[in-house]
Amino acid sequence: MKLSFSAADEQFREEVAHWLQQNLQGEFEPIRYRGGPGDEHMFHHERHAWEQRMAQGGWTCVGWPQQYGGRGCSIEQQVIFFEEYARAGGPGRVGHIGEGLAGPTIIAFGSEAQKQKYLPGIVSGKELWCQGYSEPGAGSDLANVKTKARFDEAIQQWVINGQKVWTSLAQEADYCFVLARTDPDSRAHKGLGFFLVKMDQPGIEVRPIQQMTGTSEFNEVFFDDAVCAADDIVGAPGEGWKVAMGLLGFERGVSTLGQQMQFQNEFNEIVKIAKSNGAAQDPALRQRIAKAHTELKIMRYNAMRMLSGQSGGDGALQREALIYKLFWASWHRELGELAMDVLGPQSQILEAAPYQLSRLQAMYLFVRSDTIYGGTNQIQRNIIAERGLDMPKEPRL
Amino acid sequence: MEFVFTDEQNMIRDTAESFLQEVSTSAAIRDAMATERGYDPALWQTVCTDLVWQAIHTPEDCGGLGLGYVELVAMQEQMGRFLFCSPYFSSVCLGINALLVAGSAQQQQQYLPEFCAGKTATLAFAGAAAAARGGRWDVATVDATFTTQGEHYQLNGSYEFVTDGASADYLILAARDAASQADEGIHLFIAAADTKGIERELLPTMDQTRKWARIKLNNVRLPKASMLGDESKAAERNGAQSLAVILDLATIALAAEQMGGAQQLLDMTVAYSKERNQFGRAIAGFQAIKHKAADMMLRVEVARSGVYYAACVAEESLQALQAGTPVDRAALQEAASVAKAYCSDAFFKNAGEAIQIHGGVGFSWEYDVHLYFKRAKASEQFLGTGAWHRERLAALLLDGEGVL
Numbered sequence: 001m002k003l004s005f006s007a008a009d010e011q012f013r014e015e016v017a018h019w020l021q022q023n024l025q026g027e028f029e030p031i032r033y034r035g036g037p038g039d040e041h042m043f044h045h046e047r048h049a050w051e052q053r054m055a056q057g058g059w060t061c062v063g064w065p066q067q068y069g070g071r072g073c074s075i076e077q078q079v080i081f082f083e084e085y086a087r088a089g090g091p092g093r094v095g096h097i098g099e100g101l102a103g104p105t106i107i108a109f110g111s112e113a114q115k116q117k118y119l120p121g122i123v124s125g126k127e128l129w130c131q132g133y134s135e136p137g138a139g140s141d142l143a144n145v146k147t148k149a150r151f152d153e154a155i156q157q158w159v160i161n162g163q164k165v166w167t168s169l170a171q172e173a174d175y176c177f178v179l180a181r182t183d184p185d186s187r188a189h190k191g192l193g194f195f196l197v198k199m200d201q202p203g204i205e206v207r208p209i210q211q212m213t214g215t216s217e218f219n220e221v222f223f224d225d226a227v228c229a230a231d232d233i234v235g236a237p238g239e240g241w242k243v244a245m246g247l248l249g250f251e252r253g254v255s256t257l258g259q260q261m262q263f264q265n266e267f268n269e270i271v272k273i274a275k276s277n278g279a280a281q282d283p284a285l286r287q288r289i290a291k292a293h294t295e296l297k298i299m300r301y302n303a304m305r306m307l308s309g310q311s312g313g314d315g316a317l318q319r320e321a322l323i324y325k326l327f328w329a330s331w332h333r334e335l336g337e338l339a340m341d342v343l344g345p346q347s348q349i350l351e352a353a354p355y356q357l358s359r360l361q362a363m364y365l366f367v368r369s370d371t372i373y374g375g376t377n378q379i380q381r382n383i384i385a386e387r388g389l390d391m392p393k394e395p396r397l
Numbered sequence: 398m399e400f401v402f403t404d405e406q407n408m409i410r411d412t413a414e415s416f417l418q419e420v421s422t423s424a425a426i427r428d429a430m431a432t433e434r435g436y437d438p439a440l441w442q443t444v445c446t447d448l449v450w451q452a453i454h455t456p457e458d459c460g461g462l463g464l465g466y467v468e469l470v471a472m473q474e475q476m477g478r479f480l481f482c483s484p485y486f487s488s489v490c491l492g493i494n495a496l497l498v499a500g501s502a503q504q505q506q507q508y509l510p511e512f513c514a515g516k517t518a519t520l521a522f523a524g525a526a527a528a529a530r531g532g533r534w535d536v537a538t539v540d541a542t543f544t545t546q547g548e549h550y551q552l553n554g555s556y557e558f559v560t561d562g563a564s565a566d567y568l569i570l571a572a573r574d575a576a577s578q579a580d581e582g583i584h585l586f587i588a589a590a591d592t593k594g595i596e597r598e599l600l601p602t603m604d605q606t607r608k609w610a611r612i613k614l615n616n617v618r619l620p621k622a623s624m625l626g627d628e629s630k631a632a633e634r635n636g637a638q639s640l641a642v643i644l645d646l647a648t649i650a651l652a653a654e655q656m657g658g659a660q661q662l663l664d665m666t667v668a669y670s671k672e673r674n675q676f677g678r679a680i681a682g683f684q685a686i687k688h689k690a691a692d693m694m695l696r697v698e699v700a701r702s703g704v705y706y707a708a709c710v711a712e713e714s715l716q717a718l719q720a721g722t723p724v725d726r727a728a729l730q731e732a733a734s735v736a737k738a739y740c741s742d743a744f745f746k747n748a749g750e751a752i753q754i755h756g757g758v759g760f761s762w763e764y765d766v767h768l769y770f771k772r773a774k775a776s777e778q779f780l781g782t783g784a785w786h787r788e789r790l791a792a793l794l795l796d797g798e799g800v801l
């Protein structure tokens with residue numbers, strides 16, 4: 001066990017920092033520190049342009065293997081990359097669903113043709129993705145999806161009908177990965193398929209949902225005879241659950257590192273405010289600030305442990321990985337409350353009418369969703385107890 | 398950067414685990430805690446001569462194994478898990494650390510081989526101020542004094558809450574120049590516990606698995622060579638700084654013990670919940686129980702991450718000392734406080750939940766849960782509660798320029 005980075009890694013750090021300093025300026029100056037939680041709708045076009053600038057420098061998909069257009073960075077280098085990115089105030093990445101979720105799934109489970117077709121668009125920062133899992137009747141109980149996919153022999157395409165909900169960034173996405181039932185008579189996690197679907201087609205309608213922040217980051221997506229090609233299914237019909245679960249593994253993996261650095265920026269801002277408005281002298285707030293600091297530090301070590309360690313032979317998550325989502329989500333929710341309490345009554349005054357939130361206000365509201373999406377805190381606890389502690393499974397009716 | 402145990406570290410941990418599982422049984426703990434000494438001396442000799450655990454991070458040229466702090470922390474974790482009643486923490490994490498941090502080469506050569514052979518030691522530093530305001534554990538609490546009298550020092554004063562203070566063979570004593578205040582004028586001395594004028598009083602403690610004592614010094618005369626550090630470099634001797642580093646190192650080792658205890662509580666509790674049936678099924682199947690257990694596991698894993706990181710920082714600090722380069726004090730303080738703040742709360746919360754999930758038997762003397770519950774509070778109070786360490790972090794973060 002050792003902490004220090006090698007000389008080669010430190011050189012890599014300089015390379016990253018230098019590139020960011022050279023590029024994250026001029027036209028991109030306004031988007032520094034923007035586009036984080038609760039701010040995801042802001043500066044979309046500028047951030048999309050930034051994603052492509054990153055691609056030109058070879059800084060998208062840094063953890064992917066080189067054969068798929070990635071940079072093939074070691075875990076250490078990925079840690080360094082995300083640290084420097086946050087230090088430089090790098091904006092929220094519009095490509096993160098493609099880079100962190102869709103791409104790794106296609107690399108792990110996709111065919112050669114799918115890799116050729118979809119990965120380059122993610123690497124170049126041009127094509128954006130969204131995640132079509134949840135439905136009105138399938139939230140925590142994801143296996144209850146009702147959206148149907150039927151293979152039409154006449155047109156030799158899959159035809160999809162149904163409704164997805166809470167689909168983040170669907171309004172901006174070029175593609176959606178959709179979990180749908182290939183066997184109409186099946187139940188639960190049997191008989192599902194995992195589809196790669198083009199958003200720009202007559203059979204798809206996206207309707208924004210306004211969230212408590214007043215903005216619309218997520219949407220309802222209606223599929224009315226939407227189509228995708230015969231070979232746009234990942235894995236075989238009936239294997240969709242396996243693919244979807246593999247993806248949730250990635251969701252808890254390396255892609256959280258960037259987010260953690262984002263947390264550090266938020267925390268630093270809170271500390272700065274506390275020092276300037278006197279909250280830093282309040283004993284109770286000092287305790288809470290120090291607690292947030294303690295747990296943020298440990299969150300980083302926990303991520304390093306998670307990334308250094310091997311998963312079990314059966315691909316099962318190690319204990320430190322199993323608890324990670326519950327830990328960071330609960331921590332972040334508390335950070336939101338801390339931000340408001342450090343700001344005091346000033347926290348209640350908006351930046352502008354009708355409902356323009358400051359970055360910390362948006363964060364404070366947005367964190368209420370951290371403990372809901374990607375498996376609610378209750379579902380996380382069920383998973384920890386059942387997989388980590390081998391306690392009895394929840395009854396299923 | 399690598400954040401997993403090496404094969405060798407895994408082996409050390411596994412050996413400790415299987416040995417302690419065998420010897421630190423419920424019956425053995427209860428026998429040991431009923432004695433004044435608080436441990437079984439024959440078993441301690443076995444630990445020292447057959448397993449040489451207490452020599453783990455002492456350099457080889459002083460009779461030790463020359464391993465690092467990560468290995469030490471791996472041992473501490475297992476001792477905490479099995480509530481091993483022994484002078485390991487006081488002798489190794491306080492005594493040996495004190496010599497490694499503050500002792501001159503000659504003092505190390507003189508004492509460490511003895512410690513490695515099984516002589517016990519502890520550190521006495523906290524004066525009356527340690528009891529005030531919910532507990533203070535900083536260097537400034539030292540209120541014992543020394544004066545120079547020809548070729549001797551004369552020490553007077555008293556110490557509170559000295560771990561294994563009544564049984565240790567050697568005492569490391571912190572004392573200040575009578576005219577000094579705060580962090581000034583503090584030095585460390587080593588003395589045989591039976592030196593004339595040292596009075597030791599065993600304090601009855603709620604946690605019986607670790608003994609505390611009050612120590613009084615009445616005109617204790619110690620030779621010049623008893624002051625830790627190199628006499629020829631007297632100007633560089635900074636007892637306060639050494640003491641602070643020793644306390645941070647000990648704090649990290651204590652946090653490891655707490656984490657081990659929290660882990661054991663989780664394991665005991667989950668096992669019990671699978672055996673205990675109510676309403677026609679194992680209580681482990683009730684979601685309210687599952688969720689409590691999941692939170693307990695979260696606390697254990699988070700604690701573990703904090704402790705392993707702190708162990709690496711401690712290791713770097715000891716290496717710096719050996720190389721004669723400066724210790725990164727802020728990094729060490731931060732790592733120690735992060736680990737102790739989190740582990741103190743985690744251990745205590747897990748202990749409380751363990752009682753709740755065990756129901757009535759958890760409240761009984763017969764089941765071991767209360768032993769952990771009591772140890773949890775004692776360890777939380779010792780060397781600074783979570784709140785005390787958070788305040789220390791807050792000062793580093795928020796006051797002045799902020800060094801973190």
Ligand SMILES: Cc1cc2nc3c(=O)[nH]c(=O)nc-3n(C[C@H](O)[C@H](O)[C@H](O)COP(=O)(O)OP(=O)(O)OC[C@H]3O[C@@H](n4cnc5c(N)ncnc54)[C@H](O)[C@@H]3O)c2cc1C
Binds near residue numbers: 135165373379
């Ligand atoms: C900001 C945001 C973005 C999102 N983005 C996407 C996206 O891009 N794509 C996508 O597919 N989905 C997305 N989601 C949806 C998200 O995955 C679901 O909201 C989540 O899975 C919970 O489902 P639900 O909202 O239907 O709540 P429900 O499942 O109805 O849960 C309601 C309450 O019941 C509890 N509960 C449910 N089952 C159990 C149980 N077995 N034991 C104990 N308690 C239980 C839950 O914990 C919760 O407290 C997003 C959600 C949010 C808030």
